[in-house]
Amino acid sequence: MTTLTIAGLRVAVGGTEVLRGFDLTMHSGEVHVIMGPNGSGKSTLAHALSGHPAYEVLAGSVMIDDVELLSLSATDRVRAGLFLAMQQPMEVPGVRLIDVLAAAGAEPAGLLGRMADEARRVDLRPDLLERFVNVDLSGGERKRAEMVQFGVLRPRFAVLDEIDSGLDVDALGAVARRLAASTTEWGCGVLAITHFRRLLQELTPTMIHVVSGGRVVATGGPELSEVLERDGYEPFRELNPL
Ligand SMILES: Nc1ncnc2c1ncn2[C@@H]1O[C@H](COP(=O)(O)OP(=O)(O)O)[C@@H](O)[C@H]1O
Numbered sequence: 001m002t003t004l005t006i007a008g009l010r011v012a013v014g015g016t017e018v019l020r021g022f023d024l025t026m027h028s029g030e031v032h033v034i035m036g037p038n039g040s041g042k043s044t045l046a047h048a049l050s051g052h053p054a055y056e057v058l059a060g061s062v063m064i065d066d067v068e069l070l071s072l073s074a075t076d077r078v079r080a081g082l083f084l085a086m087q088q089p090m091e092v093p094g095v096r097l098i099d100v101l102a103a104a105g106a107e108p109a110g111l112l113g114r115m116a117d118e119a120r121r122v123d124l125r126p127d128l129l130e131r132f133v134n135v136d137l138s139g140g141e142r143k144r145a146e147m148v149q150f151g152v153l154r155p156r157f158a159v160l161d162e163i164d165s166g167l168d169v170d171a172l173g174a175v176a177r178r179l180a181a182s183t184t185e186w187g188c189g190v191l192a193i194t195h196f197r198r199l200l201q202e203l204t205p206t207m208i209h210v211v212s213g214g215r216v217v218a219t220g221g222p223e224l225s226e227v228l229e230r231d232g233y234e235p236f237r238e239l240n241p242l
């Protein structure tokens with residue numbers, strides 16, 4: 001079993017501390033969901049995990065087993081088994097998906113075939129794999145292409161920011177089913193960031209974490225999403241006054 005441990009993570013953006021002691025532990029094969037209001041620091045967590053230079057780590061640790069990710073380059077974090085899908089996927093003109101996969105350490109032998117298999121699983125037209133990364137793709141196609149990357153790389157942990165934003169029901173279902181299958185196929189640990197409940201109908205969480213003011217203020221089972229649906233985030237905000 002592999003463990004992802006985020007402990008005491010404090011991150012500043014533009015001189016303001018946005019993550020203020022973020023803690024979360026999860027294991028391979030589990031699905032954890034982070035929910036929280038706008039501006040609570042969810043995307044900041046994803047950016048900090050990616051190694052984005054604008055996100056200054058003030059304190060804390062992010063480990064996969066006993067490997068400290070925060071001291072690794074962005075590429076080495078990917079090679080250590082971390083996969084990130086950002087809220088706004090970047091267009092990378094001139095670079096094809098296959099180049100990204102090769103740079104991330106995907107085994108070259110049979111790579112095109114594995115990409116085609118993964119495209120089929122998420123109903124992505126295989127010819128779209130040849131376009132430059134995210135260029136001239138619809139929102140749904142981008143997410144499906146990201147899932148091809150995910151399926152080929154077989155990361156140990158995948159962090160997906162707002163995976164349901166801008167997706168129609170079919171695309172969301174395809175993405176959620178691929179993620180759910182990964183937990184049993186190779187024991188992937190999935191950390192999904194969302195503020196909608198719709199995703200949870202397709203991807204059953206092991207645990208839900210409520211984030212407010214840059215830290216986790218409540219953790220519980222899937223039933224926590226019903227409390228959020230009923231009461232909103234306001235009661236949780238009071239747990240963590242700024
Ligand atoms: N690049 C940035 N520069 C300045 N402030 C930022 C930047 N990114 C995020 N913030 C601020 O950090 C806070 C948390 O933002 P974010 O992590 O995007 O929230 P969430 O994803 O939970 O909606 C917000 O107050 C936001 O304005």
Ligand SMILES: [Mg+2]
Nearest residue numbers: 042043087162
């Ligand atoms: Mg966000």
